[in-house]
Amino acid sequence: MNENVNIRFENAASECPICFEPYTKDGLHRITTTKCGHLFGLHCILKSLTINPTCPSCRKRARKRELVQIYDTGVVAVDSSDMDNLKLELIQERKLREKVLLKREIHLF
Ligand SMILES: [Zn+2]
Ligand SMILES: [Zn+2]
Secondary structure, eight states, X not given: OHHHHHHHHHXXXXXXXTTOOBOBSSSTTBEEEOTTOOEEEHHHHHHHHHHOOBXXXXXXXXXXXXXXXXXXXXXXXXXXXXXXXXXXXXXXXXXXXXXXXXXXXXXXX
16 A cells, blocks of 8 residues: 555656656646646646646645746656655755746746
């Protein structure tokens, strides 16, 4: 029982939790994080936030203009056994992007 839960979790970490497809390096399904730090494919989270402006993972308030795209950092290619490092990297990345976002808005939408 526990094993199944763990396997599901690992899979979810490398796939978009909305459509269960893997992330892409760029394009419409590139990896995107909400302010709360959860990851989604770009067009999936955009669609989701249009309907309901909360994070689909934790239900915290989330807005389109607060989304941060993770550019090609190698994170996507990292094996899921490196999950702890990956999470740390993403948190650092997110903080960095937040600083950038304060200076200039991303006109993606
Ligand atoms: Zn998706
Ligand atoms: Zn969240």
